[in-house]
Amino acid sequence: MIKKIAYILIGLALTNITNGQAVMSDNSSFLATIDSNTIKLRNKLFPTVWQGDLNIYGFEDNEVPVYSDEDIKTRLSLLESEIPLDYNEQVRPYIDLYTVRKRKLLAKVLTLSKLYFPTIEEIFDREGIPLEMKYLAVIESALNHAATSPVGAAGMWQFMAPTGHMYGLKTTSNLDERRDFIKSTEASVKYFKNSYRVYGDWLLVIASYNCGVGNVNKAIRKSGGKRNFWAIMPYLPRETRGYVPAFIAAAYAMNYASEHNIYPAELELNYHTDTIQVDNRYSLDQLSMALDIPLAELKTLNPSLRRGYIPFTGSKITLTLPYNKIIKFSAINNLENLNLADDQLMVLANSKPKVKPVPETIFYRVQKGDLLASIANEYDVTVKQIKKWNRLKSTKVKKGQRLKIYTNKA
Numbered sequence: 001m002i003k004k005i006a007y008i009l010i011g012l013a014l015t016n017i018t019n020g021q022a023v024m025s026d027n028s029s030f031l032a033t034i035d036s037n038t039i040k041l042r043n044k045l046f047p048t049v050w051q052g053d054l055n056i057y058g059f060e061d062n063e064v065p066v067y068s069d070e071d072i073k074t075r076l077s078l079l080e081s082e083i084p085l086d087y088n089e090q091v092r093p094y095i096d097l098y099t100v101r102k103r104k105l106l107a108k109v110l111t112l113s114k115l116y117f118p119t120i121e122e123i124f125d126r127e128g129i130p131l132e133m134k135y136l137a138v139i140e141s142a143l144n145h146a147a148t149s150p151v152g153a154a155g156m157w158q159f160m161a162p163t164g165h166m167y168g169l170k171t172t173s174n175l176d177e178r179r180d181f182i183k184s185t186e187a188s189v190k191y192f193k194n195s196y197r198v199y200g201d202w203l204l205v206i207a208s209y210n211c212g213v214g215n216v217n218k219a220i221r222k223s224g225g226k227r228n229f230w231a232i233m234p235y236l237p238r239e240t241r242g243y244v245p246a247f248i249a250a251a252y253a254m255n256y257a258s259e260h261n262i263y264p265a266e267l268e269l270n271y272h273t274d275t276i277q278v279d280n281r282y283s284l285d286q287l288s289m290a291l292d293i294p295l296a297e298l299k300t301l302n303p304s305l306r307r308g309y310i311p312f313t314g315s316k317i318t319l320t321l322p323y324n325k326i327i328k329f330s331a332i333n334n335l336e337n338l339n340l341a342d343d344q345l346m347v348l349a350n351s352k353p354k355v356k357p358v359p360e361t362i363f364y365r366v367q368k369g370d371l372l373a374s375i376a377n378e379y380d381v382t383v384k385q386i387k388k389w390n391r392l393k394s395t396k397v398k399k400g401q402r403l404k405i406y407t408n409k410a
Helices: 001-015 026-043 069-076 091-101 103-127 129-143 161-167 182-199 202-211 215-223 227-233 237-257 284-291 296-299 323-337 342-349 372-379 383-390
Strands: 273-278 319-323 362-365 402-406
Touching: 001 026, 069 091, 069 237, 091 103, 091 237, 103 129, 103 182, 103 215, 129 182, 129 202, 161 296, 182 202, 182 215, 182 319, 202 215, 202 227, 202 237, 202 284, 202 362, 215 227, 215 296, 227 323, 273 323, 284 296, 296 319, 319 372, 383 402
Parallel strands: none
Antiparallel strands: 273 319, 362 402
């Protein structure tokens, strides 16, 4: 799709009809036309909706509507969902959390959902996953693909490094694919499918995502073999008892936010983004210069690149860019075929990456829940190496313990 649009825009930018002859404009004008035309096209496809248009109930600015249990139960029953969205006394406190105490957070999540939900839904639909499972990302990270938990879970879907590795997500000192929005979403799909094959119940899949299949299986045994979340809930870890109610509450809040006088926040957010596949011929500095995009924005859009450059991995890296910049990137490659000379464009083709130096030695303080294997995976070294460098006799580590790690694998 991007390639086709690029060719169309190349034609629009390079060709002016004058007596049947094609007239070549200068490169600056050409690239400006790409920016202008792609943004206009994207705005037509994804029009902006202002907050005032969403306040169809005429609420006052700071009004917090209050609804009965019956109102909320009825609204939940109207949602078309493959997952049972039950309403009970466990769910109500979490609905109040989102719609009363965390109103600003919900407004921000509503904004981010415009950016991420279309892609998540596309992946889930293709893989046969209920679309409502997207609300797990709301309670896991508030749709923040750069999020990191106190115990080291990372990304929108909050994978621990070992679990992420099981589902194909690389975590090294240079690259953390748990923060790659698309790859981590695809990894979550693999988890959901595996778990659903075990339980055949989506609420149990959701519970297992939080506490693991071992704890869910134990709760099933203690309940006498019941395979219903509400029946096994008393036997689950405390956090998981609230996890499924929080999921149901998130589904409600995301669908009925306007009924609670909550609307998408006005954030400085570029909705018009897409992805390309690149290798380490390019650095972020070079892309920033050639595509005229601030380096800070590139880093914000690509939190999986931990050191600010594109590492060599043997395969291409998914890079997120503003939509018009991807069109420009595609056009640049086509411009080279047209033999147009421009110093700015040649940066992409001829320059070598400016790799920032990697510290030779770091000192890592062990956190609660850390395993030597996960630490080794985090820094792209081996357990055997960490044991050797720190003269460890076993793989056991304690919270607060200081470990020396050589990132150059000395």
